[in-house]
Each structure stands twice: as structure tokens, then as C-alpha cells.
Amino acid sequence: MRKLTLNTRLTRDQIERYSRQIMIPDLGGRGQIRLRQSRVLIIGAGGLGSPAALYLGAAGVGALGLVDPDRVELSNLQRQILHTTLDLSHQKVESAKDKLSKLNPEVEVVIYPVRLEADNAATIFSGYDFIVDGSDNFPTKFLVNDIAVSMDIAFSHAGIVRLQGQTMTVVPRKSACYRCLFREPPPPEEILNCQQAGILGAVAGTVGSIQATEAIKYLAGFEEGLLTDRLLTYDAKSMTFHMVDVNRDVHCAACGVERVARSSLS
Numbered sequence: 001m002r003k004l005t006l007n008t009r010l011t012r013d014q015i016e017r018y019s020r021q022i023m024i025p026d027l028g029g030r031g032q033i034r035l036r037q038s039r040v041l042i043i044g045a046g047g048l049g050s051p052a053a054l055y056l057g058a059a060g061v062g063a064l065g066l067v068d069p070d071r072v073e074l075s076n077l078q079r080q081i082l083h084t085t086l087d088l089s090h091q092k093v094e095s096a097k098d099k100l101s102k103l104n105p106e107v108e109v110v111i112y113p114v115r116l117e118a119d120n121a122a123t124i125f126s127g128y129d130f131i132v133d134g135s136d137n138f139p140t141k142f143l144v145n146d147i148a149v150s151m152d153i154a155f156s157h158a159g160i161v162r163l164q165g166q167t168m169t170v171v172p173r174k175s176a177c178y179r180c181l182f183r184e185p186p187p188p189e190e191i192l193n194c195q196q197a198g199i200l201g202a203v204a205g206t207v208g209s210i211q212a213t214e215a216i217k218y219l220a221g222f223e224e225g226l227l228t229d230r231l232l233t234y235d236a237k238s239m240t241f242h243m244v245d246v247n248r249d250v251h252c253a254a255c256g257v258e259r260v261a262r263s264s265l266s
């Protein structure tokens with residue numbers, strides 16, 4: 001994680017803007033300065049990425065990167081709250097940048113109107129302190145995991161479908177990764193996605209907000225209660241949250257000790 005520049009001060013406007021969170025003892029002025037010096041990359045300006053980006057921008061994270069190749073469609077607006085009816089057919093990252101800049105002009109917004117792929121992920125991830133994975137497909141979730149783990153960047157995983165969600169935070173070298181939990185993507189016939197299965201917007205909002213909270217905790221320096229080595233599952237139909245313990249897998253293809261030993265030899 002980036003080093004804190006100790007002589008940094010908050011301006012009067014910043015103290016007022018962030019006063020309700022600076023009051024929180026765990027965060028304080030020092031945590032606020034840490035947030036301002038942090039860079040968060042958000043994969044997907046959609047159902048999860050929208051609430052995550054809005055809360056991170058409002059909280060004063062220094063820079064937000066947004067990766068999304070898509071344009072705003074009418075069927076997105078029920079849950080992707082960064083975008084409005086006026087943004088239909090616009091690039092999602094442009095629409096997102098517009099809203100975030102209006103919400104908080106201090107936040108640098110960097111946009112990547114591309115699909116995250118194996119050959120561009122490391123370049124895009126470079127220079128970020130935390131990643132919020134709001135992607136909607138398994139290949140991207142595994143790609144985010146593998147590249148983030150290899151680059152030692154902490155991230156929040158999440159998935160949502162219908163009335164259910166799940167999320168877990170990964171701190172490489174310290175906690176279990178997504179591939180420790182699920183070794184590989186499920187076969188395509190077992191996959192339900194938003195398009196086929198549906199999703200309630202408010203469920204995406206709850207899970208995306210948890211991802212933003214995790215990013216803030218990590219970046220502001222109160223990491224003790226991070227959602228690591230645990231998968232949180234949320235069932236909105238029964239309104240229940242469950243925690244499932246996740247152990248690091250020494251044979252994990254992304255973070256296992258065998259993998260780490262191999263890469264340190266090469």
C-alpha cells in the first residue's frame with residue numbers, strides 16, 4: 001500500500017465535506033488523508049460498480065478508475081444508478097465520470113472503455129491500491145483474481161443474481177483468494193446471469209455498498225474486520241446473511257504456496 005505523506009493537510013472545505021466520516025474514530029483525519037491518496041479501480045460501471053463508485057467518490061477516494069466497454073441501455077437503469085434516462089446509448093464510463101465529477105470534483109476519474117482481458121488487465125491494474133470487482137461473468141472474476149493476486153493488489157469480489165448476493169475480500173499473501181474457494185469457472189450450462197435470471201436493483205445496491213465499505217476500511221487503515229477468509233452470502237428473499245469460512249488452499253493455482261515457490265524461482 002502507498003505510503004502516507006505525513007505533511008499533508010485537509011483544507012477547510014474537505015474537513016466540512018467529509019466531517020461525518022472524519023468523526024468516526026476508526027477513520028479520523030488520518031484515514032481521510034489516506035483515502036485521498038488512494039486509487040481504486042472498479043471493474044464494471046453496472047449494478048455493483050454504480051453504488052461502489054458513488055460511495056467511494058463521495059467518501060473522497062483520490063482516484064477512481066472505471067473499466068466498462070458497454071453503452072447505457074434502457075434495461076440497465078433499474079439497477080445501474082450511475083446512469084439516467086438522459087444517458088441512454090452513451091458510453092457507461094463517460095456517464096459515470098460525469099456523475100462522479102458532479103458529486104465530488106476533487107476525485108480524479110480515469111476511464112477505460114474496454115473489456116478487461118488477459119492481455120490488458122495487468123496494464124490497467126498497475127498503480128491502483130484496491131480493486132472492486134463488479135463484473136458480471138465468471139471468466140472476468142477469475143481474471144481479476146489471478147492478476148490482482150499476482151500483482152499483490154487487494155480486491156473485493158462479489159456476485160449477484162435474482163435476490164441473492166455474495167461477497168469476499170482478498171488481501172493477497174494474507175488471505176484466501178477467489179480461486180481457493182472456487183477452483184475454476186462453472187460449466188456454462190450451470191450459469192445464471194442477470195440477463196437470463198434477473199436481479200433486483202436494491203440487492204446489487206446492498207452488495208456494491210459492502211464492497212465500497214471494504215475498500216474504505218482497507219485504504220483508510222482499519223483492516224482488522226475485513227471480509228477476508230470469509231464469504232458473506234445475502235438472501236434478500238428470506239432477508240438473511242450467512243458467513244462461510246474460506247481457507248487458503250496450499251494447492252491454489254493463483255495463490256498457493258506451490259505457485260508462489262515456482263514464481264520466486266523463475
Ligand code: ZN
Binds near residue numbers: 249256
Ligand atoms: Zn488462492
